[in-house]
Amino acid sequence: MNAYICRYCRQQSDPSAPTCPMCGAPVDIREHVSKTGWVEQPPIRDMAKIQFGQSHCQIAGTTVPVAEFSLTQQDWIYFSHHVLLWTDTQARLGNLPMRGGWNRKLAGMPLIMMQAQGPGHIALSDNHAGEVVALPLHRGQHMWVREHRFLVATGNVAYDWNSNDVWYETGTGDDKETHYPMGQFGDTFTAKDGPGLLLLHSPGNTFIRDLAPGESLLVQPTALLYRDVTVRVNLHLEYPRSGFAFWRSYSYRHIWIRLHGPGRVAVQSIFERPEGGETIQRHSWGTSHRW
């Protein structure tokens, strides 16, 4: 294997292969970079294979791609139970022990993680038109992923979940409500004992960008797909100028998250707008701008 670094997964790869064996990205295409510096993540080609351990994963389909795993006896994967599409009768399925089940339930996160131990075949898919994004993690690498975007990880990738600490409150008294624009919790994955593979499902198209130290960027909270843990996040509120002062302070505001470099960030092109238009009474640490 030559010393070729895949421009998408940043791992040493094989330029003679039709697709990167580490992440499935095509190696024979030009990089698509927008004028503002976003790199378009090329979709994994139909039937491309990604190698990990003694096993491999094959991506089938392009509208709602299926990740089909051929597991050897030594390898196992874990995933949320609702992404399981099919399995053969050989693969051994079980529950992955999880901490904080009640908090996960309250936060609307998947309560149960399943694991599948080889040998056998098993396939997973999410329920949105979009792309599978493969992130091979080198030993010791951490990655933060927004909730509900995780598809599957190999057994040697440790999973944890932590509060995002990005929130705001509306209403008072009994009407008080706390909102979490990017979800209450985020998933964190760490390749502890060796290299591992993490697959995400990204609705729509995916774009990645490297933030320089001190560089910051505003993105829609639900558009953030993943980020290096070196990238810091805070709430940012913007109040556009309006002819009616009360209107500006009351409901005409934009809710963003501000990302601070250094590190890699990725966004998806399908996102949900933050809910409601009530006055924000209190919020997590953040910045604001009144135009």
Add this chain to the structure above:
Amino acid sequence: MTCGAPLDERDKVSDSGWREAPRLRDMTEFRFSSSTCQVEGELVPVAEVSLHPQDGVYFEHHVLLWKDESVPLQTMNTGGKRAIGGMPHIVTIATGPGRVAFSRDAPGELVVLPLHPGMELDVREHAFLVASHSVQYSFIRIKGLVNLLHGGSGMYLDRFVTAGQPGVLMLHGNGNVLERTLRPGEKILVEPGGFLYKDSTVTMQAQQMPIKTGMFRHGMYLAEMTGPGRVGIQSMYHHHSSE
């Protein structure tokens, strides 16, 4: 009779034997009986049928996208049980001559299944798009309420049978569609929501997995499919319009 699949592309088969349904090219045209069907669009494909005077097609009424004013419609009597099963109560028949077009409302693929005489095919609810009039239609109940309560595949499957005449059946699969042929006795476990169609020779029953999927739930159910025959699955099974 053809199915519109491109002939200049290789079969895409995964390592475990699933074959991707051929993605019909925009404006592909194919014939059935004396009529033609043209497929338009690729994200949410439309099936536009030009009916010969002696031909007809039937469909669930809500998939009708547009039609010539002159095309007559009539209802097929399916009995009240379809409504009890949560399926559209009315199956509508359109007869030629004239044009009529159909589509469902989710990104996916149009699956064209030409049926030779003597074939029987079972299709999950809400996946049937349109069938030619020579295909006999009925629906069957899946035994075991667990399918309804836990699996989500519903109590009924649409069954399409060809007797003496060939016919064509078109389905809409959400996301991507994959097909696999099971050998006699070969088993595979499929998420019930991902099941799309099967030959009637393939048996299907709910199989409880030794996994808890919630604090107060007993376990997870998968559909155990046993060969011989074809099984088709779709990669997206959550209907977005219901979100």
